[in-house]
Structure formats: C-alpha cells, structure tokens
Amino acid sequence: MDDRIFHVLEYDKIIEQLSQQASSSLGREQAKGLKPSSDLEIVRKRQNDTDEAANVLRLKGHVPLGGISDIKPILKRATIGGMLQPEECLDVASTIYGGKVMKSFIEEIEDAYLPILNELVEDIVPLNDLERAIKSCIDDHGKVMDGASDTLRTIRSKIRSNESRVRDKLEGWTKSKSKMLSDAIVTIRNDRYVLPVKQEYRGAMGGIVHDQSSSGATLFIEPQAVVELNNQLQEAKVQEKHEIERILMELSDKIANDESFLYQNVTILGQLDFMFAKARFSKSIKGAKPKMNDQGIIKMKSARHPLIDDSDVVPNDIELGEDYSSIVITGPNTGGKTVTLKLVGLCSLMAQAGLQIPALDGCEMTIFDNVFADIGDEQSIEQSLSTFSSHMTNIVDILSKVDHKSLVLFDELGAGTDPQEGAALAMSILDDVVNRGATVIATTHYPELKAFGYNRDGVINASVEFDVQTLQPTYRLLIGVPGRSNAFEISRRLGLKENVIETAKGHMGQESESVENMIASLEESKRGADRDYEEAEEHLQQAQQLHRDLEEKWELFEQKREELYQKAEEKAQKAIDKARKEAEDIVAEMRQMKNQAELKEHEWIEARKHLDEAQPELAKKQAQPKQKKQSLPSLQQGDEVKVISWNQTGHIIEKISDKEYQVQLGIMKMKVKANDLEFVKREEPLKEKPMATVKGSSYHVKPELDLRGERYEDALKRLEKYIDDATLAGYPQVSIIHGKGTGALRKGVEAFAKRHRSIAAARSGGMNEGGSGVTVLELR
Structure with a gap:
C-alpha cells in the first residue's frame, strides 16, 4: 500500500x-x-x-x-x-x-x-551460569565487586591501606600547620592527595604544586613527605584498572560464547x-478481535473511531459486502460523514496489521490489497493547482490502480466545480469504480446522488442524522436513508420569516420537493423502527433476566433438596452404624459360642443373613436409571449363581422345576426361586488347581487371595469371609497377596491372623512365594 x-x-x-x-x-x-x-x-x-x-x-x-x-x-x-x-x-x-x-x-x-x-x-x-557469573562480579550499581577475583580483593585492600596512610599523614599537617593552609582539609588534584596552602607559605611547605585557585591566593601542594605514598597509591590503582579490564574481558568472552x-x-x-x-x-480502545475473510464482507457493531475520545465519539453500525458493497453518504457539513469514511478505512488497516478494532465482539473484517482515499483539501500551492484540480489528480491516480480487491474512500466527490458538472462527474466515477467490483464509500452534497443508490445494484444510500430542534448533528449513521438539506427548517428555527421560506419553496421544482418529502418520511420511519427495536430489546432483556432468575431459584431448590437428602441419609447412616456395631458384637459373641459349643454352620450363616437384611436401603441423591433385569440363561448343574436375597454365591445342584432350583450355599442346600437367582458363570473343570470338596459338593475355593488395590476395611472384610470359606474347603494353608506398598495392609493381615480362631500360624512368603508381598497362613 x-x-x-x-x-x-x-x-x-x-x-x-x-x-x-x-x-x-x-x-x-x-x-x-x-x-x-x-x-x-x-x-x-x-x-x-x-x-x-x-x-x-x-x-x-x-x-x-x-x-x-x-x-x-x-x-x-x-x-x-x-x-x-x-x-x-x-x-x-x-x-x-x-x-x-x-x-x-x-x-x-x-x-x-x-x-x-x-x-x-x-x-x-x-x-543460569552466565547470569551467575555476571552477578558475582558486578553489583547492581554497575561496579566491579571486590569478590570478582582474589587479585582484585588484594589490590583494593592495598589501595585502602595506602589511602589511609596518606590521609592520616596529611590530616596531621592540617592540625600542626593550620596557619599555612587556606582551609584545614585534605583534597585531591590530579588523582593525588594535596593540601590547600596559602601563596605566601609556598616555600615553607615545600613539595609539588598541582593546581592553584582562580585568584592565585591558594596553591594545592603535595608535600614531599607523601609523594612516595601517593606514588604507591597510584601504582595500586593502575593494577586495579588492569585487573578490572581482565575480569570484564573474561565476562565478554563468556557472553560471546x-x-x-x-x-x-x-x-x-x-x-x-x-x-x-x-x-x-x-x-x-476497548477493541475486539475481528473475524477475517477475503469475501469483501465488513460487519462492525457500535464501531468507534479510535482517535476520538470515548466521551465524544458516537458508535455506529456499519455493514458492507453482502447486500451492497458501496455506500453513498449525504448530509450537512460537520455531521460526521468524513469521520465515518476514515473509521472504515482506518479499521481496515488496523485489522490487516493484526490489531483489534474498536467495535463489539463478533465483528468481521475483510482483506484489501489496496486502500485508496481522496479526503480533505489537498490543494498543492507549489503546483498551483485548485482544489478541484488537486482532487481530480488524486482520483485519476486511484482509477488507474483500483480493482475488485480495493477499498476506495471518496470525500465530497466532485466538489469544487460547477454543481451540475460535478454531480455528473461524481456519478460517472462511482459507476466506473463500482463496475470494477471495488468496495466504495463516498460522501457528497449533491442532491443528484441521493437517487444514485436507488438505481444501482450493490449501492445503498446513507446519511448522518441532524437534529433540527437543537440545530446540532447527532453523528448517527442512517443506512438506507439519504440525507436532507434541512435548509428550510434550520432557517425557520433561526427566525427567517415564513413568507420568505414559502417563496423559496416555490422556486424549488416539484420533483426536488417530492424527494425531500420522501426523505423526511424515511427518516421518520427509521426513527420509529429504532424505537420499536429498542423497546423489543428491552423486553428481551427483561425476559432473559426472568429466565436467569428462574434458573437461580431452581438451582437453589435443587440445592436445598440435596441438603435435606443428605441430612436424612446422615441420620439414617448413624442409626445403621449403631445397629451394625451391635450386630458385629453379636456375631463376635456367636463365634465365641461356636468355639465353646457345637453351633451349626448353617445357623450362623442364617443369623448373619438376618443381620444384613436388617440394613435399610438409603435413598440415592440422584435417581439412577432403572436397569433392565438380565435374562436368566438355562441353568445347568454346576453353574455358579448368586442368591440375590442372601447376597451369597453358590452352585446349582439340580433343577426342581422351571421356577425353582436346588442350590448349594457353603454346607447348606436349599430350594431357591428362579427369579431370586443371578447367573454368574459356567466354568469348565479346572485342571491347573485341584478342586476342594466338602462332603461331596463342588464348592471351589482358590488357595490364595489377592487383596492388592483394596481399601483397608474392605480388604479385611474379604479376608474374614475367605478364611471361613478356606476352612470349610479343608485347606491346610493359604496365601494372602497384599503387596509391599506402605506395609499397612500387611500389618492388618498379620494382626487379623493373631486373633482369628481358625489360623494356627502366619509367616511371610518365601523367595519363590512372593516374599514380603505375601503372607502364608496355616489353618487349623
């Protein structure tokens, strides 16, 4: 560009x-x-x-x-x-x-x-290494520190020592020979410590003169007694300078690497x-990211010129590229036509540069290969060109380059010459640019161009609104409505006599008056539509607010309901925990009784069943989808099934009828309804491990139990049931796989083994048994 x-x-x-x-x-x-x-x-x-x-x-x-x-x-x-x-x-x-x-x-x-x-x-x-190397040598003020090297630390120590000796020597003189001095101080000239001696005592003081005051009354003399000390001090400073340069060169090399x-x-x-x-x-600028396209489409809602203060700028909606690709803006001076023109051009340049544009979210901008503009009075005094000639020179250059990928901005097209000829030229230029497919925005005063948008496809009229009551522009862009001159209304508001205004109207042609009346009607319709839109927008906002309020209240209702469910469940859970504790005490007592007396195993299982059935079902927090009951396959002898009402697993012994089976549960045989059974699996005869049999039944128990990944409490519950089953199966010993982990589960298994009546001894697994990740239990 x-x-x-x-x-x-x-x-x-x-x-x-x-x-x-x-x-x-x-x-x-x-x-x-x-x-x-x-x-x-x-x-x-x-x-x-x-x-x-x-x-x-x-x-x-x-x-x-x-x-x-x-x-x-x-x-x-x-x-x-x-x-x-x-x-x-x-x-x-x-x-x-x-x-x-x-x-x-x-x-x-x-x-x-x-x-x-x-x-x-x-x-x-x-x-990090380079940063540390620099920070260890140079302080925050840009001074090379003593610790930058051992050599530098030694040199600076020597400098401080020499300086102290020189100053001590000279400060002694300021006290003993103060009458010879202009001021009882030690100062520095040419990097050497000197005394300010009065002119008349020059011979008495002796030494090297390094400077004198502007009046000549004071000489800055280095006494002979400190010359050698000053020489040593200067030599040390030279060494310091060389060491600092060495350190800086070393750092420079590291930086270069x-x-x-x-x-x-x-x-x-x-x-x-x-x-x-x-x-x-x-x-x-309160910008928004525009969606970029190459289809010539521009959509900006509440677009603002980024260089105008927020308190002064008036947002406008601008659309181009879909229903129309050219806009002709008419209206009075200082109404904002040129600002609108520059707004579109500037936002296009900003968007193509990767900058966000001052409009609401959802804006859309297009890509132009070139942006051309003829804006303002570009009269060239050096070339002795008139305003019209200057504009036409620029327009000729634009017409030689414009194509369908161009944005063209014309301000006051055809101005500066005879109105009739200027209007004709303006329409011809617009036709040429529009026919090439360019995107065009033009402003004009010519009434002939007000009808231009009605006679051309892809072109629309627009205007900037003017408030006749306040005689001030509102700077609002009205798309689809050509601008009115408002000359008669403004004159009337300013006090021009009515008869003069009526006479002026008589000079106007009937066609011009009809056009003005049409424009006035369009403006009134536009204002009415805007009012209706604002009212509809307000109703929409109210409806959306009502919807949000209802959602909030429904959410509060759901939350309150959940809290009530939670409280009810907590209360029920406390009652259940209490009952379960009492039940566990009963079970423990029954086990002791079993050791002391002959309590039948099926009686113990039946008692435990009644205890489990005593636990009530808690209401779920969320309604679970009802699952379809799994269709029961044709059960055969030996199939493993679950008795739902007892929550126990057993095997089918025989089929009594289509609705009833005989099932082996542990040492018990019972008749169970078919709808109380849930099919588990049908196993082939095991070859790897022998089947433990109890009294002729096929009750199968594996010789090991894997507790890895289980929670502590769940693992001990499984272990307790497993020991009972293994004891019934007649195993002399079993292996409990708990893994190594933190050791908590292993300790729990060992503690359980010590107190269980059916376990004679417990030991850790051997090298070929799983090591410390397995505990081997010997059963009674």
Whole structure:
C-alpha cells in the first residue's frame, strides 16, 4: 500500500500510540515498523497473536516484561572481541533474568489455551551460569565487586591501606600547620592527595604544586613527605584498572560464547513485548478481535473511531459486502460523514496489521490489497493547482490502480466545480469504480446522488442524522436513508420569516420537493423502527433476566433438596452404624459360642443373613436409571449363581422345576426361586488347581487371595469371609497377596491372623512365594 494512505487515514497516529504501549525498545521497534498485510493467513496469525496476549492481560492484569534491553549491539561488540563495560554486562544479565521470569509466567498460566505464547517461551534458554557469573562480579550499581577475583580483593585492600596512610599523614599537617593552609582539609588534584596552602607559605611547605585557585591566593601542594605514598597509591590503582579490564574481558568472552542463545532470547522477548503492546493498545480502545475473510464482507457493531475520545465519539453500525458493497453518504457539513469514511478505512488497516478494532465482539473484517482515499483539501500551492484540480489528480491516480480487491474512500466527490458538472462527474466515477467490483464509500452534497443508490445494484444510500430542534448533528449513521438539506427548517428555527421560506419553496421544482418529502418520511420511519427495536430489546432483556432468575431459584431448590437428602441419609447412616456395631458384637459373641459349643454352620450363616437384611436401603441423591433385569440363561448343574436375597454365591445342584432350583450355599442346600437367582458363570473343570470338596459338593475355593488395590476395611472384610470359606474347603494353608506398598495392609493381615480362631500360624512368603508381598497362613 502507498505510504500516503497511512497519513491520510491517520494510521501513523495509531502506530505512535501502539509503540507507547511497549515495555522496551525491542517492542517499540517492531511496533513502529508494523504495516498492514494483504495475506489472509498472515493476518489471521497476527490476530491470534494479539488475542492470546489480550487473554493473558484479561486473566492476569499484567505481564512481567521489566529489565529487558536491546542487547543486540552489545552482543555484536562481544563477538568481535570488544571489552564490554560493567553496565553492558548487567544489561545482559538483566535480560537473561527477564527471559526466565517471562518463561515461567507463561508456563504457569492454566486458565487459557495459549499455543503461540507457549511455543515462543519454550525456546527461551535460561543461561543460569552466565547470569551467575555476571552477578558475582558486578553489583547492581554497575561496579566491579571486590569478590570478582582474589587479585582484585588484594589490590583494593592495598589501595585502602595506602589511602589511609596518606590521609592520616596529611590530616596531621592540617592540625600542626593550620596557619599555612587556606582551609584545614585534605583534597585531591590530579588523582593525588594535596593540601590547600596559602601563596605566601609556598616555600615553607615545600613539595609539588598541582593546581592553584582562580585568584592565585591558594596553591594545592603535595608535600614531599607523601609523594612516595601517593606514588604507591597510584601504582595500586593502575593494577586495579588492569585487573578490572581482565575480569570484564573474561565476562565478554563468556557472553560471546553464548551469543547465539542470547540473540535467540532477545528476539523472542522482543516478539513477546510487541504482542503485549498490541494487547494493551486493544484494551485502551476497548477493541475486539475481528473475524477475517477475503469475501469483501465488513460487519462492525457500535464501531468507534479510535482517535476520538470515548466521551465524544458516537458508535455506529456499519455493514458492507453482502447486500451492497458501496455506500453513498449525504448530509450537512460537520455531521460526521468524513469521520465515518476514515473509521472504515482506518479499521481496515488496523485489522490487516493484526490489531483489534474498536467495535463489539463478533465483528468481521475483510482483506484489501489496496486502500485508496481522496479526503480533505489537498490543494498543492507549489503546483498551483485548485482544489478541484488537486482532487481530480488524486482520483485519476486511484482509477488507474483500483480493482475488485480495493477499498476506495471518496470525500465530497466532485466538489469544487460547477454543481451540475460535478454531480455528473461524481456519478460517472462511482459507476466506473463500482463496475470494477471495488468496495466504495463516498460522501457528497449533491442532491443528484441521493437517487444514485436507488438505481444501482450493490449501492445503498446513507446519511448522518441532524437534529433540527437543537440545530446540532447527532453523528448517527442512517443506512438506507439519504440525507436532507434541512435548509428550510434550520432557517425557520433561526427566525427567517415564513413568507420568505414559502417563496423559496416555490422556486424549488416539484420533483426536488417530492424527494425531500420522501426523505423526511424515511427518516421518520427509521426513527420509529429504532424505537420499536429498542423497546423489543428491552423486553428481551427483561425476559432473559426472568429466565436467569428462574434458573437461580431452581438451582437453589435443587440445592436445598440435596441438603435435606443428605441430612436424612446422615441420620439414617448413624442409626445403621449403631445397629451394625451391635450386630458385629453379636456375631463376635456367636463365634465365641461356636468355639465353646457345637453351633451349626448353617445357623450362623442364617443369623448373619438376618443381620444384613436388617440394613435399610438409603435413598440415592440422584435417581439412577432403572436397569433392565438380565435374562436368566438355562441353568445347568454346576453353574455358579448368586442368591440375590442372601447376597451369597453358590452352585446349582439340580433343577426342581422351571421356577425353582436346588442350590448349594457353603454346607447348606436349599430350594431357591428362579427369579431370586443371578447367573454368574459356567466354568469348565479346572485342571491347573485341584478342586476342594466338602462332603461331596463342588464348592471351589482358590488357595490364595489377592487383596492388592483394596481399601483397608474392605480388604479385611474379604479376608474374614475367605478364611471361613478356606476352612470349610479343608485347606491346610493359604496365601494372602497384599503387596509391599506402605506395609499397612500387611500389618492388618498379620494382626487379623493373631486373633482369628481358625489360623494356627502366619509367616511371610518365601523367595519363590512372593516374599514380603505375601503372607502364608496355616489353618487349623
């Protein structure tokens, strides 16, 4: 694009504001070089960059970009063997630190999807060793520290000692020979300690004269007695200078060795600074990310000119590219026509540069290869061109370049010449540009162009509203309504006599008067439609608010219901826990009785069943979907089944009828209804492990129990039932697999073994049995 358009549309002012948002010269340099692109993919990438940075600012409010400097010139000097100054080394260290902080800041953000930023900071190299090397030699004020080397520490100690000796010597003279001195102080001239001696005592003092006062009354003399001490001091300072230069050269070499990483870091940090400068600028203008297209479609709701103060700017809705691609705006001067023209052009340039635009969310912008504008009085005094000639020169240049990928902005097209000829030229120029497929916005005073939009496809009239009552423009853009001159109404409001106004109306042609009346009717209809829209919008807001209120109340109702369910369940659970504890006490007592007396096993199982059935079912917090009962297959002898009412697993002994089976549960045989059975599995005869038989039944129990992954309480419950089953099966010993883990489950198994009546002994598994992850129990 021609650089002239950036000045005409004030894009350069946008760039100036953008550069002020950068935190470093790196970001400012990129901001000042930002130009619009005509490549759709590049523009979308730029918009995504800005949007990610804006999301981070929205979430965090700030970005830690302090301490970053443009160290590229420093790196260049270091790589060619130059010695860097302490302040330059500090800039390198500060930039390394700033990169680490920024990398950590972005990586710790978990509230947003940031693929671009994460990819950038991933390539930042920490360079901790180089940073430590610099910080261990140079303090925050840019001074090489004593600890930078042992040699420097020794030299500086020697300097301080010599300085102390010289000052002590001279301060003694200030007391003993004060009458010879202009002032009883020790001062420095030419880096040597001297005394201010009166002129008349020059011979009496002796020594080397280094300077004198402007009046000549005072001589600054280095007494002969301290000359040698001053010489030693100067020699030490020279050594100090050489050692500092050696240290700085060493640091410069280290910086040169990491030049590629440092250059990469500073390039990334410059890109980050630029991205966040765009985000801060977007925040300052209340911008939104536009959806970019290459179909010529522009949609902006409540668009505002970014260079006009928020308190003064009037938002407008602008659409182009779908029903129409050209707008002809008519209306009075100072009504906002030119501002609207510049708004569309400037927002197009901003969007193609990757900047967000000052409009509401959901805006859409298109890609133009070129933006052309003929705006304002560009009369050239040097070329002795009139206003009309200047405009036409510009328009001729535009017509030679315009195509279907162009945005053309004409301000007061055809002005500056005979009105009839100017109107004819304006319509001809517009026809030519529209026929080439360009997107056009033009402003004009000519009444002939008011009908232009009615006779051309893809062209629509518009105007800026004018309040006749206040004699002030409202700056609102009215799409589809041509502008009125309002001359008669304004004259009447200003006091022009009615008879003069009526006479003037008589001079107007009937056609012009009809057009003005039509425009007035359109304006009134537009205002009515706007009022209806605002009323409908208000009703919509009220309905949406009512909907939100109902949702909140329903949510509160659900929450209250859940709380009541919870309280009821907690109360029931307490009662159940109490009853279960009592039941467990009963069971324990029954087991003791079994040891002392002959209690039948089926009687114990039946008692336990009654205890389990005593537990009530708790209401669920959420209604569970009703599951369809699994269809029962044709059961056969030996099938493993679950007796639902007893919550026990057993095997089919025989089929009594279609509705009843005989089932073996432990040592018990019982008749069970078919609808109380749930099929578990049908096993083939086991070959790997022998079947434990009890009294001729096929009750199968494995010789080991795997408790890995179980909760502690659940594991002990399973273990208790398993020991009973294994005892019934007649196993002499079983293996309990609990794993190593924290050891809690192993200790629980050992404690259980000590107190269980059926367990004779317990030991850890051997090397071929699983080691400490298995406990072997010997059964009685």
